[in-house]
Each structure stands twice: as C-alpha cells, then as structure tokens.
Amino acid sequence: MLGTQAAERPPMPAPTPAPSTLPARRRAGRPTAAVLDQDGITTAALELISNKGYNGLTMAALARSLGVAPSALYNHVGSKDDVLLLVEDHLAAMVDVSAFGSEPWDVAVRRWAWSYRDVFSEHTPLIPVIAVLPVANAPKTLAMYEAVTAGFRDAGFPEEKIISAIVALEAFVFGAAYDVTAPEDIFDAGSLAEQVPNFTAAVDRLAAEEHARPTDVAFNLGLEALITGFGALREAVSD
Amino acid sequence: MLGTQAAERPPMPAPTPAPSTLPARRRAGRPTAAVLDQDGITTAALELISNKGYNGLTMAALARSLGVAPSALYNHVGSKDDVLLLVEDHLAAMVDVSAFGSEPWDVAVRRWAWSYRDVFSEHTPLIPVIAVLPVANAPKTLAMYEAVTAGFRDAGFPEEKIISAIVALEAFVFGAAYDVTAPEDIFDAGSLAEQVPNFTAAVDRLAAEEHARPTDVAFNLGLEALITGFGALREAVSD
DNA sequence: ACCTGAACACCGTTCAAGT
DNA sequence: ACCTGAACACCGTTCAAGT
Numbered sequence: 251m252l253g254t255q256a257a258e259r260p261p262m263p264a265p266t267p268a269p270s271t272l273p274a275r276r277r278a279g280r281p282t283a284a285v286l287d288q289d290g291i292t293t294a295a296l297e298l299i300s301n302k303g304y305n306g307l308t309m310a311a312l313a314r315s316l317g318v319a320p321s322a323l324y325n326h327v328g329s330k331d332d333v334l335l336l337v338e339d340h341l342a343a344m345v346d347v348s349a350f351g352s353e354p355w356d357v358a359v360r361r362w363a364w365s366y367r368d369v370f371s372e373h374t375p376l377i378p379v380i381a382v383l384p385v386a387n388a389p390k391t392l393a394m395y396e397a398v399t400a401g402f403r404d405a406g407f408p409e410e411k412i413i414s415a416i417v418a419l420e421a422f423v424f425g426a427a428y429d430v431t432a433p434e435d436i437f438d439a440g441s442l443a444e445q446v447p448n449f450t451a452a453v454d455r456l457a458a459e460e461h462a463r464p465t466d467v468a469f470n471l472g473l474e475a476l477i478t479g480f481g482a483l484r485e486a487v488s489d
Numbered sequence: 490m491l492g493t494q495a496a497e498r499p500p501m502p503a504p505t506p507a508p509s510t511l512p513a514r515r516r517a518g519r520p521t522a523a524v525l526d527q528d529g530i531t532t533a534a535l536e537l538i539s540n541k542g543y544n545g546l547t548m549a550a551l552a553r554s555l556g557v558a559p560s561a562l563y564n565h566v567g568s569k570d571d572v573l574l575l576v577e578d579h580l581a582a583m584v585d586v587s588a589f590g591s592e593p594w595d596v597a598v599r600r601w602a603w604s605y606r607d608v609f610s611e612h613t614p615l616i617p618v619i620a621v622l623p624v625a626n627a628p629k630t631l632a633m634y635e636a637v638t639a640g641f642r643d644a645g646f647p648e649e650k651i652i653s654a655i656v657a658l659e660a661f662v663f664g665a666a667y668d669v670t671a672p673e674d675i676f677d678a679g680s681l682a683e684q685v686p687n688f689t690a691a692v693d694r695l696a697a698e699e700h701a702r703p704t705d706v707a708f709n710l711g712l713e714a715l716i717t718g719f720g721a722l723r724e725a726v727s728d
Numbered sequence: 729a730c731c732t733g734a735a736c737a738c739c740g741t742t743c744a745a746g747t
Numbered sequence: 748a749c750c751t752g753a754a755c756a757c758c759g760t761t762c763a764a765g766t
Contacts, residue, residue, distance in 0.1 A: 278751040279747030285750080309740060318750075321742075325749050330740065374617065381613075381667035386679035395676075396685035403687055410698040411710070412691040413676065417703070418661075418711030421668055425660030428620035437634075437652065440625035446635035448642055452651040459649040464656070471650070472657030475718025476711060517732040518766030524731080548759060557731075560761075564730050569759065 276318075286318060286326050292336040299337070304375040307333075331379065335387060338376045342391040344369050350401030355484070356477050358401050359419070363473050366423045371430035381424070406484040415480050422476060426469045515557075525557060525565050531575040538576070543614040546572075573618045574626060580608050580615070581630040589640030594723070595716050597640050598658070602712050605662045610669035620663070645723040654719050661715060665708045 276285075294315045298307050309330055313320040327333050346365035349358035370377065385392045395416070402412045437453045439446055460467055515524075533554045537546050548569055552559040566572050585604035588597035609616065624631045634655070641651045676692045678685055699706055 276750070277747080278745070280749045281747085284748080308738090310738090319752070320740085321752080322750055324741070374620075378613065378617075378667065382671055382675070384672065384675050384677065384679075386677060386681060389681060392678055392681055392685055392688070396688045399685075399691050400687040403691070409691055409694045411695075413695045414703065414707040414710050417668060417707035418665075418714075421664030421707070421711065422657075422661045423664065424667065425662065425664035426657075428617065428663065429656060429660055432621055433623065436621070436623050438623065438625055439631055440623075442625060442628060442631055446631055446638075448639040449631070449635045452638050452642070452648055455648045456650075456652045464653065468653040468656035468660070471653050471719075472660065472715060475657075476714050479714025479717050480710075515731070516766080517764070519730045520766085523729080547757090549757090558733070559759085560733080561731055563760070 286316060286322060288326055288336055290316065291323065291326060291333060292340050295333055295337050296340065299373070304373075309333075334376055334379045335383065337373070338380055338383065339388040339390045341369050341373060341376070342388065342394050345394055347394055347397040347401075350397050351404070355401065355405035356481060359477055359480075360473065362398060363419060363423055364469075366420075367426050367430070367469060370424065371427040374428055374431055377424050377427065406486065408483065408485060411483055415483070419476060419480075422472055426465070426472070429465050429468065432465070525555060525561060527565055527575055529555065530562065530565060530572060531579050534572055534576050535579065538612070543612075548572075570618065573615055574622065576612070577615045577619055577622065578627040578629045580612060581627065581633050583608050584633055586633055586636040586640075589636050590643065594640065594644035595720060598716055598719075599712065601637060602658060602662055603708075605659075606665050606669070606708060609663065610666040613667055613670055616663050616666065645725065646719075647722065647724060650722055654722070658715060658719075661711055665704070665711070668704050668707065671704070 291312070294312055295307060298311055298315055302311070309320045309323055312333065313323055316323075323333075327336070346361055347358075349361045351358075353361070370380075380391075383391070385395065398416055399412055402415065403409065407415070437449075439450055439453075443450045456464060462470075530551070533551055534546060537550055537554055541550070548559050548562055551572065552562055555562075562572075566575070585600055586597075588600045590597075592600070609619075619630075622630070624634065637655055638651055641654065642648065646654065676688075678689055678692075682689045695703060695706075
C-alpha cells in the first residue's frame with residue numbers, strides 16, 4: 251500500500267520548479283496575464299474538431315488542449331453553445347462572397363452557394379445553431395449577409411424580395427450540406443427493394459449514369475433552378 | 490435514524506399484493522408477457538417529445554413513461570439513435586403524398602413539399618438522423634420515396650434525373666424546416682446595424698411589406714422556383 | 729427472451745477558494 | 748478578473764442476476 255501510494259505523487263516537489271519544456275503547473279488564483287481569450291478558444295475548438303470531430307469537442311477536451319481546467323472556460327464563454335457560435339462565425343468568414351460586385355449576379359450566387367455548402371458540409375453539427383442564431387451575435391456572418399444583399403440589390407433585385415431569396419438559398423445550402431455527409435448506399439432499399447420498384451429503378455438508373463458525385467449533381471440541379479427562377483425577379487438594371 | 494429508515498420502505502410487504510390501481514411493482518426476471526415493443530416505445534417517445542420537447546427525450550424518461558427500467562429498452566432498440574429512427578419513420582407516414590397519381594405533377598410536388606416541411610419543422614432534431622439514414626431501415630420513409638418517384642416518372646421525368654430532383658427538393662425542405670423554428674428577430678443586427686446598411690434596409694423593407702410569415706414567403710419563393718425549373722426537365726407525356 | 733438493479737464512463741455547469 | 752479543484756445533476760449504455 252505504501253509503495254503504490256508513493257508512486258501517485260512525487261514525495262518532495264521542489265519549491266522553485268526547475269526550468270523545463272513541460273508546461274509549468276499553474277497554481278490556483280488569478281494568473282498575472284490571462285491565458286485564455288475567445289480567439290484562442292476558437293482556434294483550439296477548430297483544431298479539436300479537425301482531429302476528433304464534433305464528438306471530440308467537449309468542454310473537458312477543449313480545456314485540456316488549452317492547458318486549463320474546464321471551469322476556466324466559463325470566464326470567457328457562457329456555455330458550450332457559445333463555443334459553437336464562435337466556430338460558426340469563424341467559418342462564415344471563409345465563405346466566398348468575393349464575386350458579388352465583380353462578377354455577374356448569377357456567377358456570384360453560384361460561387362457563394364457552392365462555397366457555403368462546402369464549408370458547412372464539414373460542420374453540419376453547427377447548422378442547428380446557425381438556424382436559430384441572432385446575427386447580432388455573429389459579426390462575420392453578418393458581414394457575409396451584407397455582401398450578398400448588396401450584390402442582389404446592385405443586380406436589380408426588388409428590395410422586398412432580397413431577404414426571402416437569400417433565406418431560400420440558405421435553406422437549400424444547409425440541407426445540401428447534410429446530403430454531402432450521407433453514406434453512398436443511403437438509397438439501397440435492401441430486402442425491401444421489390445416493394446418499391448419505381449424508386450429502386452430510379453436509383454439504379456442514376457448510378458449507371460453519373461460520373462460526378464450524386465450529391466453534387468443534385469446540388470447543381472437545385473441551385474441552377476433557383477438561380478434561373480430568382481433571376482427572373484430582377485428588374486432592368488443599367489450595367 | 491431508525492425512524493427515517495422505516496419510512497423508506499414498508500416494513501412488511503404483503504406476499505400477495507392487494508388489487509390496486511397503482512401499477513404493480515415488477516419483480517426482476519422475465520415477465521410472462523413482454524411489456525415493451527417497438528410500437529409502444531415509438532408512441533411513448535412521441536408523447537414525451539410533444540410534452541417536453543427533444544431535451545426531455547432521454548432513455549431514463551422514456552423508460553419511466555413506459556414503467557420499466559432504462560436497461561429494459563435495450564432489449565428492443567440498439568441505441569437512442571434507434572429510437573429517433575422509429576420516430577422518424579412514424580412521421581414519414583404522415584407526409585402527404587396523396588396528390589401523386591391524382592393531381593397534376595406541380596400540384597402534387599407543392600402539396601408534398603409543404604406537408605413534409607410542416608411535419609419536420611416540429612422535429613428538426615431528427616434531420617441530422619434522416620440525412621444519414623439508410624432507407625432500408627425505415628420502411629415508411631421508403632414508401633414515401635416510392636410514391637414520389639412514381640409521381641415523377643408518370644409526369645414524364647427522365648428516369649436518371651428523378652432521384653437528383655427529389656434529393657434537391659428534400660434538401661430545401663430540411664433547411665426550410667429549420668428556418669421555421671428561427672426567432673422572429675433573427676435578422677436584427679442590433680448595434681452593428683449601421684455597418685451593414687444594405688442588409689438592414691432589406692430586412693426592414695421585408696418587415697414593412699409582408700402579411701404572411703416571412704418563413705412561409707421564403708419557402709414559397711424557393712419552392713416555386715424549383716417546381717418551375719424542374720418542370721422544364723419533363724418530357725412530353727400523353728395524359 | 730426480457731425484465732431489474734447496480735455500475736461505468738462520461739457530460740456540461742456551478743461555485744468556493746485562491747491570487 | 749481569472750484561474751483551480753471539488754462537486755452536482757445529469758447522460759447513454761453494459762452486464763450480472765433473476766425468472
């Protein structure tokens with residue numbers, strides 16, 4: 251018993267710790283300089299998600315990767331949802347809105363929508379958060395909306411329809427982001443195949459036809475229909 | 490101490506319990522007739538979701554509402570995700586596909602899509618589950634796909650495009666289901682309003698204009714664009 | 729086969745104590 | 748103000764024991 255107990259902790263810790271590459275163990279109490287901030291938390295969360303996925307993003311794991319106790323995080327965020335919000339806003343800044351203002355409207359929408367889908371298809375657990383997210387709490391997300399709205403206005407879109415069109419496009423983008431993550435054989439009816447002959451035939455026919463990823467073919471089909479439909483709403487514009 | 494201990498449990502339980510309206514406490518061991526099945530679990534889960542929302546749907550709460558221990562559930566489902574799958578398949582049967590085969594294609598798609606959105610807008614936590622769900626495990630969901638596929642084929646849709654069109658419509662429906670749940674002031678930029686003038690103007694303009702719910706206006710706009718765009722893919726058909 | 733009851737390995741979050 | 752450490756009230760899931 252004594253032997254195993256001794257192994258748990260060094261018997262005489264040095265009063266002044268020797269210089270070491272190991273992170274010095276922090277004593278309780280306020281550190282002289284804050285070790286955490288929202289940017290650092292965001293970066294660590296993204297790193298964790300990239301390595302372990304969203305199941306690996308726990309407050310404990312996040313704290314560990316930052317070298318602090320879990321409770322320390324709550325000095326900088328109100329909840330885990332706040333962390334997800336920080337991540338979401340970071341990702342919104344990566345969505346490509348550069349074509350609005352430089353390219354024709356349809357080209358700009360196409361580039362924006364594909365980029366938006368690609369970014370969030372790797373982060374679908376954020377979608378429920380975004381959908382309910384007041385934009386006031388997400389400045390980079392808001393900046394994205396501003397760029398897109400300006401693009402629609404300059405393209406001659408009637409102002410009262412701009413938000414509705416963006417909301418509809420965004421709904422399609424989010425739904426399509428989930429579809430990207432679906433398993434390839436999601437439409438395999440298995441033993442029930444003979445009970446759904448039309449469906450099975452259509453699935454087989456698509457598989458025989460396609461070269462591109464089915465999820466990309468579907469996204470392209472829907473996006474082009476939306477662009478065509480919404481393009482007809484535009485009023486005559488000079489340039 | 491003796492007093493409090495006595496209060497925890499009746500000191501002498503009757504060997505044969507007297508008839509009572511209280512549910513008789515089950516002893517350990519296999520009951521003579523199974524008390525659980527998948528239908529009962531599904532019904533109890535729906536009831537729980539309806540009363541307490543998805544946060545209230547825990548394996549413990551589900552077991553309690555069924556009068557069993559939580560571990561008993563695992564004789565009938567493999568995991569909590571299996572429970573969500575049972576609920577999803579039940580809801581799929583409530584989606585209105587009745588217009589396929591009796592009404593024109595565009596009317597049928599319109600009725601299906603609105604119904605699909607309405608059903609799942611109250612059950613958005615299922616959407617991540619459906620998106621990755623192999624249809625072989627969800628017979629009622631599969632039956633819905635069969636009805637829609639047959640409707641598209643009979644309307645003269647080229648077979649190799651049917652699945653892509655359905656996937657695109659479904660993506661839009663799922664994204665729109667989230668939008669229904671969004672708070673009304675989701676687009677209020679707050680103190681950042683002056684930094685996003687185009688966006689703020691468009692949001693204000695929409696608010697001044699609309700009578701219907703903004704989420705319904707956006708859904709209608711997108712759905713009609715998709716119906717128009719996809720309708721053009723149809724080949725000439727006799728009836 | 730199908731139940732109970734105890735246990736396991738987690739969660740997110742709170743809060744007193746320390747500097 | 749910003750950290751540690753202990754504690755709280757949960758989770759979903761496993762498994763031996765019982766009939």
